[in-house]
Amino acid sequence: MHLFIQTLGFGVVTASIIAIGAIGFTVQFGLTNVLNLSYGSIMTVGAFVAYLTESVHINIWVGVILGGVAGAVLTLFIGKTIFKYYASRGTGLFEMVMVTLALALFIEYAIDAVSRDQIYSITFPQGGVVTMGPLIFTVSQLVLVGIAILVFALVEGMLKLTRLGKALRAMAVDPRLARSCGIPTNRIVNATWVLSGFLCGAAGVVYVINSLSVSFSTGYDFLPTVLAAAILGGVGSPGGAVLASLLLGVVTELVASLGGSSYSTVAAFGVLVVVLLSRPSGVLNASSRKVELTV
Amino acid sequence: MGSYSFYLSTLLVYFAIDLLCAWSLNLQYGYAGVINFAFIVFQAAGAYAASVVVLGSDTGINSYETYILGAKVPFPLPLVAAAFAGAFLSGLVGLFALRRIRRDYQAAVMLIVSLILFQAVSADTHLFNGSNGLTGIAHPLQASLGVSLSTYQWIYAGWVSAICVVMYFVVQALCRSSWGRALKAIRDQDDAASSLGLNGTVLRMQVFIIGGAIAGLSGGLLVEFIGAWSPGAWGYAETFVIFTALLVGGVGNNRGMLLGTLIVPIIVLQVPTFLPAFGYPGLVDAIQWMVIGLLWMLFLLVRPRGLLPERRNIATRPGSPLPRSGLQGLVIRMLTLGRDHSVTEPFVRSPAITAPAPSPGEQGEASPAGSVAVMRSVTGSSPHEHVNGHAPRPDVLTREPVMVAQDLVVRYGGVAAVQGVSLQVFPGEIVGLIGPNGAGKSSLLAALAGQLRPRGGVIRLRGQDVTKSAPYARARLGLARTFQTTSEFPAMTVFENLLVSSRGATGASLWHVAGRWRTNRAEDQAAEARAWEVLDRFEMTETANAYGAELSGGQRRLVEIMRCLMRDPALLLLDEPMVGVAPHLVKKISSDLREVADEGIGMVLVEHALEVVSTLCDRVVVMALGRVIAEGTYDEVVTDQGVRDAYLG
Numbered sequence: 001m002h003l004f005i006q007t008l009g010f011g012v013v014t015a016s017i018i019a020i021g022a023i024g025f026t027v028q029f030g031l032t033n034v035l036n037l038s039y040g041s042i043m044t045v046g047a048f049v050a051y052l053t054e055s056v057h058i059n060i061w062v063g064v065i066l067g068g069v070a071g072a073v074l075t076l077f078i079g080k081t082i083f084k085y086y087a088s089r090g091t092g093l094f095e096m097v098m099v100t101l102a103l104a105l106f107i108e109y110a111i112d113a114v115s116r117d118q119i120y121s122i123t124f125p126q127g128g129v130v131t132m133g134p135l136i137f138t139v140s141q142l143v144l145v146g147i148a149i150l151v152f153a154l155v156e157g158m159l160k161l162t163r164l165g166k167a168l169r170a171m172a173v174d175p176r177l178a179r180s181c182g183i184p185t186n187r188i189v190n191a192t193w194v195l196s197g198f199l200c201g202a203a204g205v206v207y208v209i210n211s212l213s214v215s216f217s218t219g220y221d222f223l224p225t226v227l228a229a230a231i232l233g234g235v236g237s238p239g240g241a242v243l244a245s246l247l248l249g250v251v252t253e254l255v256a257s258l259g260g261s262s263y264s265t266v267a268a269f270g271v272l273v274v275v276l277l278s279r280p281s282g283v284l285n286a287s288s289r290k291v292e293l294t295v
Numbered sequence: 296m297g298s299y300s301f302y303l304s305t306l307l308v309y310f311a312i313d314l315l316c317a318w319s320l321n322l323q324y325g326y327a328g329v330i331n332f333a334f335i336v337f338q339a340a341g342a343y344a345a346s347v348v349v350l351g352s353d354t355g356i357n358s359y360e361t362y363i364l365g366a367k368v369p370f371p372l373p374l375v376a377a378a379f380a381g382a383f384l385s386g387l388v389g390l391f392a393l394r395r396i397r398r399d400y401q402a403a404v405m406l407i408v409s410l411i412l413f414q415a416v417s418a419d420t421h422l423f424n425g426s427n428g429l430t431g432i433a434h435p436l437q438a439s440l441g442v443s444l445s446t447y448q449w450i451y452a453g454w455v456s457a458i459c460v461v462m463y464f465v466v467q468a469l470c471r472s473s474w475g476r477a478l479k480a481i482r483d484q485d486d487a488a489s490s491l492g493l494n495g496t497v498l499r500m501q502v503f504i505i506g507g508a509i510a511g512l513s514g515g516l517l518v519e520f521i522g523a524w525s526p527g528a529w530g531y532a533e534t535f536v537i538f539t540a541l542l543v544g545g546v547g548n549n550r551g552m553l554l555g556t557l558i559v560p561i562i563v564l565q566v567p568t569f570l571p572a573f574g575y576p577g578l579v580d581a582i583q584w585m586v587i588g589l590l591w592m593l594f595l596l597v598r599p600r601g602l603l604p605e606r607r608n609i610a611t612r613p614g615s616p617l618p619r620s621g622l623q624g625l626v627i628r629m630l631t632l633g634r635d636h637s638v639t640e641p642f643v644r645s646p647a648i649t650a651p652a653p654s655p656g657e658q659g660e661a662s663p664a665g666s667v668a669v670m671r672s673v674t675g676s677s678p679h680e681h682v683n684g685h686a687p688r689p690d691v692l693t694r695e696p697v698m699v700a701q702d703l704v705v706r707y708g709g710v711a712a713v714q715g716v717s718l719q720v721f722p723g724e725i726v727g728l729i730g731p732n733g734a735g736k737s738s739l740l741a742a743l744a745g746q747l748r749p750r751g752g753v754i755r756l757r758g759q760d761v762t763k764s765a766p767y768a769r770a771r772l773g774l775a776r777t778f779q780t781t782s783e784f785p786a787m788t789v790f791e792n793l794l795v796s797s798r799g800a801t802g803a804s805l806w807h808v809a810g811r812w813r814t815n816r817a818e819d820q821a822a823e824a825r826a827w828e829v830l831d832r833f834e835m836t837e838t839a840n841a842y843g844a845e846l847s848g849g850q851r852r853l854v855e856i857m858r859c860l861m862r863d864p865a866l867l868l869l870d871e872p873m874v875g876v877a878p879h880l881v882k883k884i885s886s887d888l889r890e891v892a893d894e895g896i897g898m899v900l901v902e903h904a905l906e907v908v909s910t911l912c913d914r915v916v917v918m919a920l921g922r923v924i925a926e927g928t929y930d931e932v933v934t935d936q937g938v939r940d941a942y943l944g
């Protein structure tokens with residue numbers, strides 16, 4: 001029983017890491033309809049920013065902000081130049097995925113070239129140990145959970161309570177109608193790139209804070225789980241992304257604790273597969289309504 | 296020269312194997328539109344399968360590697376095992392990954408599958424020795440042939456090339472067959488394909504498994520050449536090398552694959568090995584991948600269909616003396632009617648695509664012997680003429696309803712779009728369905744067609760209960776429909792659009808294709824003859840070789856209707872067929888529909904254009920807010936007070 005509760009605890013930590021990336025992805029995908037597979041490479045960029053801040057002895061938590069900023073700037077640039085250009089040339093939904101994939105290859109291997117194909121390790125003080133009943137955490141793990149909760153609260157609050165959030169939700173449902181209602185769609189899209197890019201970079205930092213090693217493929221080790229959480233939770237729904245992250249996080253830790261640590265991520269995807277099999281008309285139905293790119 | 300010979304034979308082997316992969320992926324993605332981002336996994340399955348049946352069990356001399364199974368099977372059976380492994384894994388993956396979902400989601404799902412399997416195999420050493428992989432797979436027959444290594448490589452290259460040549464003919468035959476056509480149909484418009492009797496799920500599964508078998512075979516050939524296999528050889532990025540070859544060479548074009556495979560895996564990936572090594576080890580690899588990424592982006596922007604795009608399949612009339620090949624032949628075929636056997640027939644435009652015929656009662660051209668006579672009065676003054684050669688169906692005589700719907704309920708979440716609607720359609724009658732927006736007309740039609748599952752009620756088609764049947768099953772029972780937005784297959788010619796709709800054994804069946812060379816030839820020819828007949832009837836013969844996307848709105852609608860007729864349906868559902876059609880064409884299509892109904896086909900017509908409803912429909916049903924509020928002839932319904940309040944104003 002103890003073990004089970006501890007596993008749940010670790011699951012929450014893992015979930016927090018996934019959730020930050022998943023919230024960013026789901027907001028971006030929900031609005032723009034670009035299934036952006038280069039999200040992983042931006043996470044890697046964030047991870048390297050963490051490494052760099054740590055190597056010049058800046059506090060790693062500041063690195064979270066710096067990584068986020070790097071992610072935001074990069075994503076905004078990619079969105080306004082590359083995605084916008086392809087969309088203006090009439091690229092379809094799926095062709096756009098191919099574009100993001102090609103971009104992902106390019107960025108990932110550019111990072112590989114620059115980082116000399118090495119794995120870098122991060123060390124920083126983990127803080128003391130906190131005991132809550134049968135649960136044992138390090139301070140930095142608790143901070144991670146705290147960050148995730150904060151991010152969720154801020155994003156949900158923004159979506160539900162601010163005008164920007166309302167405009168975002170309107171655009172996600174019907175971009176043409178939103179445009180003709182006077183919503184400044186360009187600015188909203190830019191805001192989305194910035195927000196989701198920030199979360200993406202921050203997610204990369206948060207991931208290596210937990211895993212303590214960085215390489216050019218870090219983002220791509222992590223992206224499938226983030227993708228799974230975003231799709232499972234329903235695209236465009238941060239709350240759903242959080243719930244899905246919790247599910248995936250707990251399943252991952254559960255499988256690891258039962259002795260199959262090498263299978264833990266496989267188990268997480270198994271969850272996705274089970275959902276796909278049991279809810280064929282669920283989140284992934286081929287809706288007859290024409291879905292458009294909004295970049 | 297010795298080392299060059301070695302290098303060239305190696306290159307040839309890789310070229311041939313990559314070609315197999317390209318053709319396989321072309322079948323799946325180019326023809327059927329399945330986004331197989333997990334392709335490399337099926338090659339890996341084949342490689343692993345071939346390895347374990349060659350290495351023997353993993354105790355004894357091979358005990359430094361751990362893996363499942365293990366046998367010592369003689370050549371060429373490991374290749375059979377490889378193909379089977381690829382096919383089997385494809386079947387498993389296809390069960391959940393081939394559902395009808397948004398294409399970008401499908402891409403993500405396939406990618407995730409690729410990553411899962413990669414991680415599972417790398418992590419678990421019991422399966423296939425984990426990330427170290429398997430080694431020591433001997434070259435088949437090398438010992439017994441007793442030749443030098445470099446000679447053996449050339450022999451192996453010859454062996455793989457021979458397989459390639461055979462595979463080329465197999466793949467071409469598949470692509471040119473009715474099965475291949477059906478794949479293109481489900482790729483372009485899955486809903487329309489279902490409404491024509493094609494079972495998209497089964498077809499996608501078939502192409503996925505066949506592609507998987509070829510991928511597995513390629514893996515077996517590769518591992519028997521290299522002698523070792525580990526996860527490093529099948530990372531998810533390898534799939535993209537093949538995709539890039541497809542993109543560059545030409546999606547949907549098997550000859551283009553030769554070009555694409557030459558350019559991408561061979562030139563782009565092999566040439567850098569000649570460069571002097573610079574930077575740190577691995578820098579050249581990294582730059583290669585960056586180049587692949589850039590190539591992708593460039594081609595997606597500039598030539599998304601590749602260097603050699605899919606070829607247009609030109610259809611010619613049997614017995615026509617016109618030149619069939621070359622540009623001149625192409626031009627002549629597209630300009631002449633082809634209906635007539637003389638070569639010098641001047642180019643005559645069909646009335647369908649020009650201004651309306653000036654004189655009333657004008658007849659169409661008298662046709663020479665051998666073609667179906669087409670006589671039609673353009674103004675529709677006697678709209679109920681029979682057309683020669685199309686006898687009324689037996690159903691008309693018995694007056695059994697073609698379709699009976701009772702108490703249908705259709706809900707979208709909490710909203711009831713259709714609440715307890717009952718409808719009967721008799722053969723030969725045209726039932727109009729009118730009503731304000733939101734009345735539930737399209738929902739009712741969708742429920743009748745099988746696109747929507749009703750929450751309550753029963754639908755019977757020709758006496759059979761089809762309430763729970765899929766659209767393709769209803770199509771096979773005699774239902775046909777058109778869609779609100781025209782659903783012609785844009786990347787197929789009009790002739791192909793018609794052929795893919797043909798009924799009976801010439802429908803898209805893999806078994807039919809296998810038996811093609813003997814008994815089914817006659818059926819294929821009958822289908823083609825019928826297609827020419829239908830084209831003549833609607834005066835669309837000279838558009839036979841135009842792509843669906845090249846047609847005007849009215850022509851597209853005609854193609855939809857022609858497709859439905861190819862199936863000899865008992866019931867035709869039309870969803871606002873006159874939307875976007877010019878007024879003179881509306882008249883023509885109306886009279887065509889009247890003729891079709893007179894042959895005994897029942898119709899349900901949803902329309903807002905009330906002039907059409909008044910001239911065409913025998914009976915009108917008025918819906919509002921999900922219920923039927925009036926039923927009767929047009930005149931009766933138009934004077935009903937309830938209808939006036941709800942709709943006519």
